[in-house]
Amino acid sequence: MxxxxxxxxxxxxxxxxxxxxxxxxxxxxxxxxxxxxxxxxxxxxxxxxxxxxxxxxxxxxxxxxxxxxxxxxxxxxxxxxxxxxxxxxxxxxxxxxxxxxxxxxxxxxxxxxxxxxGAMERPVPIPGWTLPGVMGAAAADVLLKSSGTVPSGRVVLAGSGPLLWLTASRLAAADVKILAVLETTTLLNYLQALPHLPRALFASEYLLKGLRLKQQVRRAGIPVHSGIHELNATGTKRLETVCYTHQGQSRKLAAETLLLHEGVVSNTQLTRQLGCEHIWHELQRYWHPLLDEWGNTSVEGV
Ligand SMILES: Cc1cc2nc3c(=O)[nH]c(=O)nc-3n(C[C@H](O)[C@H](O)[C@H](O)COP(=O)(O)OP(=O)(O)OC[C@H]3O[C@@H](n4cnc5c(N)ncnc54)[C@H](O)[C@@H]3O)c2cc1C
The missing domain is CATH 3.50.50.60 (FAD/NAD(P)-binding domain)
Incomplete structure (x- = not known):
């Protein structure tokens, strides 16, 4: 050593x-x-x-x-x-x-x-997610930041959360051809989130930032479909079609790239390897290390 x-x-x-x-x-x-x-x-x-x-x-x-x-x-x-x-x-x-x-x-x-x-992008295992051309929206963000690269051809973004909108707005600004943003958030999700609204208003700059991102996407003329479900990707050797259901109707979009995103989760690889105790975060739905009020894990010195 x-x-x-x-x-x-x-x-x-x-x-x-x-x-x-x-x-x-x-x-x-x-x-x-x-x-x-x-x-x-x-x-x-x-x-x-x-x-x-x-x-x-x-x-x-x-x-x-x-x-x-x-x-x-x-x-x-x-x-x-x-x-x-x-x-x-x-x-x-x-x-x-x-x-x-x-x-x-x-x-x-x-x-x-x-x-x-830190955090890593939550995997989104829909049918067809392993086809070339289907990747994480945050992965597209990594490519943009690390090499200035953006997807060519027709792009669809699907999922929910701030990073989906941030990526959509950045790709739109880079003149990427975005066919649609397919939002998986349902009306029920919004209703379930309502009790948290008063606390969220204390951080209203984040809410405003989120609204601005959505506005930028809409202003770029990108269609937004909310409450979509039964999302899947099809193609023989690579992505050819994005299929989904919206308002009870099955729809299809021919595209070269599908960017999926359902939020980020705590990156626990090292804390797991260290043997730290982990707990389930019911609201955010991910595992994270159990910490005391000083940030100590269950393993001495970590
Ligand atoms: C791909 C991606 C893009 C994001 N982009 C944005 C954004 O544009 N705006 C925003 O508000 N939020 C973004 N986020 C959310 C982001 O997690 C936080 O905003 C912020 O970066 C968290 O800071 P952090 O210091 O906790 O962790 P991070 O910024 O994630 O930093 C963790 C660091 O640990 C390093 N690391 C991880 N594992 C190892 C290892 N085994 N060995 C050595 N090094 C390791 C990583 O390389 C990384 O540099 C993004 C998240 C992801 C996953």
């Missing part, structure tokens, strides 16, 4: 970066590991290289993305030890961390570990 740090953080997204800079301020020897080549996590993926190498994409992604540059810059200035391109695949019971970098396995010791590995 090369070295032992008081504090190792896995994940250089906003959570990991904020924790690392605070630890450094408190004069704690800290190391950040992340599998991406640049700091920023999912929301600010590749923010620095996008700004310098792909200014058109940088401007298309807008202020909510560009603000990540300030965070990334402060982190770089903070002097925190940071190893990019490091995929952590194992943490031993003594908290030594094993990671893969440039094809080599390396190891570092930790007295305390912060798992800040």
């Amino acid at each position: 090369n070295q032992t740090y008081d504090f190792v953080i896995i994940g250089a997204g906003p959570a990991g970066l904020a924790a690392a800079m605070e630890a450094k301020k408190q004069k704690l020897p800290v190391l950040v590991l992340d599998e991406q080549p640049e700091a920023g996590g999912q929301i600010y993926r590749s923010v620095s290289s996008t700004k310098h190498l792909r200014p058109e994409t940088y401007s298309l992604l807008g202020p909510d993305y560009q603000v990540g540059q300030t965070l990334e810059h402060s982190f770089q200035q903070s002097g925190v030890d940071y190893i990019p391109g490091a995929s952590v695949w194992q943490v031993e019971p003594d908290l030594s961390v094993l990671y893969l970098r440039n094809g080599d396995v390396e190891q570092v010791g930790a007295r305390r570990l912060l798992v800040a590995t």
Whole structure:
């Protein structure tokens, strides 16, 4: 083992970066590991290289993305030890961390570990979801942020949640040919969410942001069908047709790309591997590590 740090953080997204800079301020020897080549996590993926190498994409992604540059810059200035391109695949019971970098396995010791590995897109297993051409909407977001790439041909987005709308609005701004947004949210879902509305109004800027995204999609002339069900993808070698039911009628759209999205779920691979206790979040419907009021998991030091 090369070295032992008081504090190792896995994940250089906003959570990991904020924790690392605070630890450094408190004069704690800290190391950040992340599998991406640049700091920023999912929301600010590749923010620095996008700004310098792909200014058109940088401007298309807008202020909510560009603000990540300030965070990334402060982190770089903070002097925190940071190893990019490091995929952590194992943490031993003594908290030594094993990671893969440039094809080599390396190891570092930790007295305390912060798992800040964020969220991942929830898989959406509809019939035909393994056909080439069917992918996650957040995966399209990854391609846009990391390489400025957008899907060619006819695109359909289907599912629910803010990232669906964010991706639709960004792809529309990039002149992608979007045939429709198929919303799986039903009237019943909206009614079930009603009791949460008063609390949501305290964060009304998020509600307004959501409404603005929907408006941008509609203004781009993209048809939106709500409450769709029986969604499936068909094709022989790749996606050819998106089939769904809307208002009791079966419908079909010929398309080259179908982007699915039903929200994100906690990325629990490392906390599972560590043996942390997990609990089910009934409202959000995902497993996440059980934490005490200080953020400690059931495993000592994590
Ligand atoms: C694909 C995707 C795109 C998203 N885009 C947006 C967006 O544009 N706007 C928005 O508001 N929200 C977006 N989100 C939601 C997003 O999760 C949060 O907004 C925000 O990024 C969470 O910050 P975080 O620091 O908790 O985690 P993240 O930003 O997810 O950062 C976690 C970091 O951990 C690293 N990591 C994970 N596992 C390992 C491992 N085993 N070894 C090493 N490193 C590891 C990842 O590379 C990543 O950099 C997106 C989510 C996803 C999944």
